[in-house]
Amino acid sequence: MSRAELRGYGVSLVLFVIVTIAATYGLQLVEAAYAIGGGAIQWHHFGPLIGAAVTSLIVPATSRPEPPQPVGRRQWVAHTILGVAAAAVFALLVWIGFGLLHVTAPDLGRAGAGTVVIAMLGGLLGAAAQEVGWRGFLQPTLESRMPRIGASVIVGLVWSLWYVNAFTDIVTGILLFATYVPLSILLGHLGNGSIFQRVLTTAIVHWLITLPVTFLGGIAGSVVQFAVALASIAATTMFMVMFVIATKRRRAKTAANSTDAQASSAAAASDVAAEDSEGTAVDGAPDVSGPESEEQQ
Numbered sequence: 001m002s003r004a005e006l007r008g009y010g011v012s013l014v015l016f017v018i019v020t021i022a023a024t025y026g027l028q029l030v031e032a033a034y035a036i037g038g039g040a041i042q043w044h045h046f047g048p049l050i051g052a053a054v055t056s057l058i059v060p061a062t063s064r065p066e067p068p069q070p071v072g073r074r075q076w077v078a079h080t081i082l083g084v085a086a087a088a089v090f091a092l093l094v095w096i097g098f099g100l101l102h103v104t105a106p107d108l109g110r111a112g113a114g115t116v117v118i119a120m121l122g123g124l125l126g127a128a129a130q131e132v133g134w135r136g137f138l139q140p141t142l143e144s145r146m147p148r149i150g151a152s153v154i155v156g157l158v159w160s161l162w163y164v165n166a167f168t169d170i171v172t173g174i175l176l177f178a179t180y181v182p183l184s185i186l187l188g189h190l191g192n193g194s195i196f197q198r199v200l201t202t203a204i205v206h207w208l209i210t211l212p213v214t215f216l217g218g219i220a221g222s223v224v225q226f227a228v229a230l231a232s233i234a235a236t237t238m239f240m241v242m243f244v245i246a247t248k249r250r251r252a253k254t255a256a257n258s259t260d261a262q263a264s265s266a267a268a269a270s271d272v273a274a275e276d277s278e279g280t281a282v283d284g285a286p287d288v289s290g291p292e293s294e295e296q297q
Contacts, residue, residue: 008063012055012141017158020051020133024162045126047162048133055137065144071193080201082239083190087208090235094212097227105216116215123214127207128199134159134184135191136199148188156184172222178229182236183209189243 024047031043056064070076098105134155142151160180164173190205191198213228 004063005065008059009065009141009145012059012064013138015058016051016055016133016138016141018051019054020047020162023047023050023054041122042126046129048131048137049129050133052133052137065141067195068140068143068193068198070197076193076197076201079190079192080204083187083201083205084208086186086190086235086239087205089238090209090231091212093231093234094227095216097230098216098224101223101227103216103224103227119214120211123210124203124207127210128203131187131191131199131203131206135187135202136195139188139191140195140198149185152185152188153181155188156181159184169222172225175222175225175229179225179232182232186236186239189240 024044027044027047097103138158139151139155142154157177160177163176163180168176187202187205191202213224
């Protein structure tokens with residue numbers, strides 16, 4: 001990486017974080033003052049999207065790392081399906097945790113079906129806006145200089161800090177880190193391919209993960225956050241073990257195919273050499289037809 005590219009890399013990261021934080025707090029002030037959307041849409045979730053957009057406009061594309069390349073449709077669909085399965089496991093774990101901790105679910109009947117639908121759509125919009133910044137911009141930028149696991153952990157730390165504010169107590173703050181760092185590792189490995197492919201997959205999974213938390217226990221309280229943190233750690237551990245096993249099998253299969261290909265190539269080369277040797281022996285044999293012809297005459 002050249003000095004100009006390294007400078008662009010650093011500027012992109014710093015600018016993204018600064019703009020994201022500023023936009024998030026600015027949108028929170030607007031929400032508190034005007035209550036736009038009636039609380040169904042949390043506009044401060046658009047902070048990461050604004051951070052990514054502003055950084056992309058200010059830092060030239062030639063100074064930023066190359067965007068990730070797309071993967072095949074089959075792999076992308078498989079990762080998305082796996083993400084939906086992970087969200088289902090997470091929801092089950094959250095439901096069990098809330099039951100064991102006697103968390104009271106919100107009264108959705110009083111809210112009304114229309115409010116629930118609007119809240120779900122608002123959650124999807126907010127998840128997509130966040131993922132444009134977290135997994136669509138920050139993660140690929142970090143991956144240009146480090147392994148995916150390291151990039152996922154750093155994104156998780158930034159994501160956790162983004163949720164923590166001056167009014168968060170220490171216990172809740174620790175639980176937020178215990179929640180979002182594992183989820184970031186999970187989403188960072190589920191999102192693969194181009195920026196569009198990554199954002200689409202992780203936005204869907206992110207949205208599905210928020211649903212059980214919102215509709216089964218609300219979004220506040222250390223007890224709720226404790227159950228969510230445990231579910232996050234358990235679900236991420238389970239699926240990361242699956243990722244590791246699948247990766248090892250894929251590498252072993254690739255190595256076996258490579259060995260077979262080398263063996264086949266060596267056998268083919270040996271056959272060609274043998275044919276060439278036989279041809280040379282025939283071409284170099286002495287001509288005995290001449291004397292026999294003379295004796296017959």
